[in-house]
Amino acid sequence: MAAIQPQLNYLYDSRENRRFQRVPVTLFGRYMLESRREYPCQTVEMSPGDMTLFAPVKAQIGEKVVVYLDEIGRFAGVAMRQTDVGFALSMNLPPMKRDKLADQLTWFANRHAFNLPEDRRHERITPLMQRTLVRLPDGQEIIAKIKDISLSGVGIETEARPYLGAKVIIGTTPAVVVRHFEGGIGAEFEKPFHPGDIDESTRL
Template sequence: MAATQLEYNQSWKLHESRRFQRVPVTLFGRCMLESRREYPCRTLEMSPGDMTLMAPVRAAIGEKVIVYLDQIGRFAGVATDHTEAGFALTMNLSAAKRDRLADQLTWFANRHAVNLPDDRRHERIVPIMPRTLLRLPDGQETIVRIRDLSLSGVGLETEARPDPGLRIVVGATPAIVVRHFAGGIGAEFETPFRPGEIDEGTRL
């Protein structure tokens, strides 16, 4: 029975890999195994049909897994493979959720390309009141200085070094870390501001 289940899972995994293109993406969350125990995890690769997780435990092949990802929600799947850092699982999503996830993954995969250090697609300003509160992924909060601000992102002077791809909150504005620079970090807003919504008097 075990061999049959393994063969089925391997066949399903191959089928899924042909249907969907995986992209490297870092999203943090938690995974729950059939034991009902939860563990921290993060994605390494993901497609609308499967994901590879880095986790402190490995689900058994064929085990049902629930994954909660901070930015895109809950997913149910079945573990199909073990990796050095964790395990992979397949998901059976509705067509609507699969399409939405494909759009989200495209955005996550491309965000670095649209916010490189020399990006000037939006005019950058320096706010009159540059101090703001930065909330890090682990919940810690620190006062930082806004070096520059645009419709799409912000440069922060800080000693904190959250990894690129992590979600932070600048004041009350959610953002994703996209780069480090000497003395600080650059982040892209999850929802860009519209023209006219920010100026030198803006406080995040």
């Protein structure tokens, strides 16, 4: 079988002031704007010089942003453009941190080629008590079914489609809608649970 070639080379240009090719990668975390407000986020693509985020509240162009990604740590940057689902920021990393990030992105880019399992930020379980009450941004309350739950978020089976970034209350737990899927929504808890807090007996 032919050896799998690492993809590190395409992250770099040979010039000193190099531009980096972005790698599609899904990492979860939080970001803080200059207002000191924090929100959940998810990367869409990333390079050692910039990242594009799926984000419920867009940063203004030129605004300073701090991003903490669960798997790879803290990054500071400046918003350089807005997108339909969030914004992109540029980063000026020290050489050592930039090289480390390039190695990490190479691993993520090659993960599927090596047939490694897709990582999730936290293990998801299906609770025994699946029915819960969801309060929508307009105050409407609906009964929904919990598809799965983790320390950081929950999948809800419902016909309701609150907008991405909408703040909802699931049972008594505040959360933010971060994705839509067929038959339901995904939400990130505003304050993640601690390890050991979530099991099959958990009731939101």
